[in-house]
Amino acid sequence: MRKLFFFVTVFTVANILAQTESSKRERKWQIGIGTAVVKFSDEDAAFIGDKNMIQIPRLNLTIPIGNNLSLDGAMSFNSFGVGFIDNSVKYFSLDGSVRYNFNNLSEDFVPYVFAGGSLVDSERKMTPTLNIGAGLTYWISKSFGLNTQVYYKHSLEMFESMRSHIQITGGIVYSFDIGSMFAGKPTSSIGGACYFNQH
Template identity: 35%
Template sequence: MKKKFCFFITGFLFFSISVNSQNSENEWSVSLGAGLAIYSEADGRIVNGRYISQLPRVTLAKYMSKNITLVGGVSVGFKDEVQSYTTIDGAVRFSFGTSENKFSPYAILGGSFIKANGDIVPTLNFGGGATYWITDRFGIQGQLTYKLNGGSSRTQRSHIFGSGGIVYRFSMSLGAGGPGRNRVWD
């Protein structure tokens, strides 16, 4: 348990340094939700199960421009009879110019490191999702990602990863008359 917690914290800090979402005034967002790894029937037999639950799923995102958002995320799986599964993800979201709208669909391209059954396996990720902003600060988000494992890992296969959660967006502006948090000395 202590190893899993250290792995989670290290990954979260690594990805929280340079991530993105939303608009130029509220350029940061954080989400908390759940995920589910879904394997084909054949691959499910190899990895000891078709469905791997993930809770919590935490992401941090930073808006870069009208179309581009950088995202980092971490998911930790339940320790159950199927397999131990933890994923650290990084991605670029392309929002088709809708990142400032109430409903914002997007495509993603990125990568992951999946720790499953003692092995760490890299994957290439692509997929899509959407955020629906309920208020100016809170929204709900859903995403489907295909995680492509090009190697021949015994413990991990390519699979679909679905996730959803509650999103909160905020600003970390430093003075300059903009919204957000000021520096202590301002």
């Protein structure tokens, strides 16, 4: 029983420490830049005007709201042509989602699932979509990571200006502590130390 109790205690403490180290990173803000590819089915492509469209750049900001939850906002701009894929029509989207991060699975690999919505601006007019998806961030250092994710953007039948489609994204993210950026060094204690040193 003592050996079992010791093993369970050590395992529990190690697991808590691992989750704490992982959650420290996930409690930080993240900014990212990358690209995205939108894919329509053959039937919907005939209506939209293009089957595969690329967005450059795609910008996103992720704000933690708990140990496993975060809010993510992104903007995907219409591509200005990259040679091998040129968009026949425009595609610009504003995305917002709530993520659930699986922080305790690995220190370097952080998978997550998300749900949210988008406003997609096409050739016709801006149209809302409902989104679900999954993503993965591989942290190559304490501050930088590689991110990829897959969206399914569902367009309701009542909106005739857009069709449901898939968006695949990829980019690099930077993690930072927003609190340390605005935290100033205390000056009263320094001034007090100088005062007492002079007397």
